[in-house]
Amino acid sequence: MSAQRTHLSRRGFLGGSLMVVAGAVVGCSTSPGGGSSSGAKTTLNVWYHAYGEAGTQQAAMRYATSFTKANPDIAVKVTWVPGDYSSKLNSSLLTAAAPDVFEIGDFNEGMARRGQLAALDDIYGSAASDFNKADLDEVTVDGKPYGVKMIDDVIMLYYRKSVLSKAGINPPQTYDDLVAAAKALTTKSGKGLFIGNDGLGDTPVLAVLSNGGDLVKSGRAAFATPQAIEAVAGLKRLHDDQSIQLGFTTDWWDPSAFTQNVVPMQYCGLWALPAIKTALGDDFGVLPWPAFKAGGTPVVRVGGWTSVVNAKGKNVDAAKKYVQWLWIQQSDLPKDWAQGYGLHIPPRNSVAASADKLTSGPAKDIVDLATKYGRTNPGTWDTAVSTAFNNAAAKIVTGGDAAALLTDAAKQAQADIDKQLAG
Amino acid sequence: MSTASPTRPGGLPSPPGRPANKAAEARRPRADRRAWGAFALLAGPMLIGLGVFKYVAIGWSFLLSLSEARGTIALGHWVGLANYQTLLSAAAFRDSLLQILLFTLFIVPVTFAGSLGLALLVHRIRRGRAVLRTAFLIPAAVSYVAASLLWKMCLFNGLPSGIANMIGSWFGMSAVPWIQSTHPPLYWIVLVTMRLWLQVGFYMVLFLAGLQGIPRDVYEAAALDGATGLRLLRRITLPMLRNTSVAVLMLQFIAAFQAFDEFYNLFSSGLSGTGTAPVQTPLVYLYNTAMGDQDYGLGSAGAFVLTALIVGVTLIQGRITGFGRNEG
Known part of the structure; x- marks a missing residue:
């Protein structure tokens, strides 16, 4: 149909459908982490919902590859989930093929209280002060953060x-x-x-x-x-x-x-x-x-997506390491994620300051509106x-x-x- | 049907002769064992699969319905009938049950009449029957999701350029949002036309098979007695189709109660769910409860309420139509 609606490549759609049919074990996931995965001891299963903008899936896979380069013992398998993301996620979380790291839109504290999400207080460190206060508050339950906000959507x-x-x-x-x-x-x-x-x-x-x-x-x-x-x-x-x-x-x-x-x-x-x-x-x-x-x-x-760690997964420590590496330690990758494809506000102040596409025109107007009137x-x-x-x-x-x-x-x-x- | 050939009270054919009978009796135990072995080999995997993936799952689900299970399907937190209580006190679920009953009462007779009528018409045609039969059957191969998207985006979208609105505009109607109009509830037109398009062809084929199974000589005999037209239909065709009709009716009842796909796909945006849909079937409600909200205890309880309803209706229907009783 219209040019804006070419979200799903045919192959991506087919892969996604296959995944639905065959369950989460096989399907539209990349082979774990690039070339250096042969020596990997653990393989992390990372889930994303299907972002609409072209290039996002390739970007997510690129991030995974660079993580494995930096941590050769951990390979990363990216699974791109088209369609009704939360239903597929919820049913997969009950199984052994559950993702180790996944994202959720509009953080849900019930999941943290039920013990489905791992507390991430140990991976923030001093970087906590770099995060926008509202974004940190959103993922905090009883004093502990249970996720890292990746992007803010206004x-x-x-x-x-x-x-x-x-x-x-x-x-x-x-x-x-x-x-x-x-x-x-x-x-x-x-x-x-x-x-x-x-x-x-x-x-x-x-x-x-x-x-x-x-x-x-x-x-x-x-x-x-x-x-x-x-x-x-x-x-x-x-x-x-x-x-x-x-x-x-x-x-x-x-x-x-x-x-x-x-x-x-x-x-x-x-x-x-x-x-x-x-x-x-x-x-x-x-x-x-x-x-x-x-x-x-x-x-x-203000919505957006939050990266969280499955508390019941087999590789909680490796999963925490991945989330910390990608969303807390890196700064160019989160920036790329926020402004390289669609536009989003990075929740980290240091990253937001360098996001040049948000500093002028209507984008800047929107950022100002979010600061002034934003509600989560x-x-x-x-x-x-x-x-x-x-x-x-x-x-x-x-x-x-x-x-x-x-x-x-x-x-x-x-x-x-x-x-x-x-x- | 008729009882022309003589049978013994037990239904066994009369023995052909003594010696042959004796030999058969002597051979039977071994043959039986081999037959049993083959049966076990062939049916075993299927039965085990059925047991593990169906009956264990059903049993587990029943236990879940008696426990508080949010975000987990582990048992242990027993709450008795609290889930059933919550469910039946929820107005939304009761509404969904009422709506599915009304929907069933409407859609089943319409689908039945449509497919039977179509079968009778196609059956009468001498040339091009295969082509027509295929043409009517093809929609049955289309998935509900694909059809929903077609109906939602092409035929019944709310734009003046939508096909239904375009046809309406030839008659001076202004563009209408078909799926979102609640006064009057135009969305039923969308739902019903889609279900008919998808299902009528399939049931038509079942009826056609039934029609082809009626021996010609019955019609000839009736024709000799002077029966024609409507009378032939009422006195010969419909009674001879009774078994097919009863089976079709039962399948349609179950399909109607399990309606999910089109209700979900027509009203959901893929993001905000179906909370604002003007009509929710029980399955959509349960899908949201279990898959959206991770309340698997409540979801299981709902599944059993719905199953009880379907079993009840099927039994009543069986009573009335005599399904499972011997023909004749």
Whole structure:
């Protein structure tokens, strides 16, 4: 299909499918660590989800090879997992073929409390102070870090400058503005805003935060407060106006709807910036998700991926060594990972300072937005909790009773949070 | 069917003659042992495989359903029926059971009628039957995932350029997000058309096999008695197809209750899961519980609730249609 969607090479896809069929033991993994692996005593199994940008898989394999060069007794087998990464990871973690090192998006502290992740306090050393405080806090459970954040992903609104100025609309500063702009920009042939194929995407979360609310606060599900209810109920206006694009061929994390002129405003991530720049030149700007109303605050979501060590693996020490070598001791490789393919913010201040692609233009605007308005999902925001919340939001935007639905969802979420915190 | 050939009460054929019978009796023990050996050799690996990979797994899963198992499938943390309690008190799971019941009640008769009708039509055709049969069967070879992507991205996407919307625009309709529309629930059109496209051909072939098994002379005899058209269909074809129909019906019930692929693939974005989907089948719910949330105890409990439901419905259906009873 479109040029931006050539994520999966045919061979990569085939390899990935084979892996699903044959289980994690064989399949789309590289032969362990380059040429010098013959003398290796241990082989580390390292898992990545399939990043969309071209060159990422080769880069991950290159890093593994250089690690083996520096540590000839440890070979590294990189497994690239297309499709539903977390399900495949979760089922693989139960088996003997589980990865030793893997990555997770949106750190989940339940996994640490259940003993699935190894504590990494011994590999940080003095480098801990080099990490962005929010990123270190995110992976810390009961005083110990359980992962090393590899990249920060910033997610916000992109808008077409030319389209908005032609319609005489200023970049929206409040939620009311956004609703009005989306409505004004909706024509017979296209909608004004794309936030996700289901008409929600991350917006329920953004709504709560942009009205001064919280998702989970000190172990309590907090998304059924009056201000949270008001904000989520406000999302219905976008649906009533029919001003949002639904059912596009790719979802919000892919910039195709924006770059193909289907919509003039889209919720998407910093990672898509290179692709958007290639397609649209300078004709775009970035915005935070606006404050719900006076007294609220604009929000950008900071996600990203964290490298963690399987506590139940056979090679915990070698795995720790690998994570330490790649993400704490190296500086050019994390930099390459953050800006060589898609764009991401490196969580280490020293690396971020040298990331030249983030120092100008819209990239710099986004980095500033993240510093100012960045919010990370709480560590207890796992699938059960987020599903309860999103499910309620989906019913609210189609006319459900916001207060009742969110109160009920918060009750369900609380039961799960209690279980997580109990370990 | 008819009972033309005389059989003894026990169903054994009458012995052909004494001497031959005696010789056969003398030879039987050795032949039996050899037959048993061959049986064990051929069926053994399969039975062992079935035992290890099915029955042990089922038993393990049942024990898991009685324990708290998050992020592990180790047993030991027994919680009794708490998982079943949690599950049945979850409105989302109860909704999913209700939805799958309604879905089944709708899709099974439609698929049944569609495939039977198609089989009757294809059966009547004299020329090009093989081509038509193949054409209708081919969709059955397409995977649900591939078909879901086709339906979601090409036929029923929300853009004005989507095929369904394009056809609609010829009649002055404006573009509709088919999969996301809940008032009215247009997503059912997407789900139902896809399932019919995928399944009708397969069941049609089963019906065709049944139709070809009906002896011509029955029709000829009926024709001699003056039966034609609809009467032939009602009095001869359908009764003679009863066994096929019952089997097809049972397969369709089970397939409908196990609906997962299209519900998952049409509504999931691959990132945010299916939490916002307007309709969740029990299997999708359980998939999210076990695979997404790593709550294997709860997931196993759900699997047993669903299994009980399928077994119950199949038994009731067997009662009504007489599946497994001897023909005649």
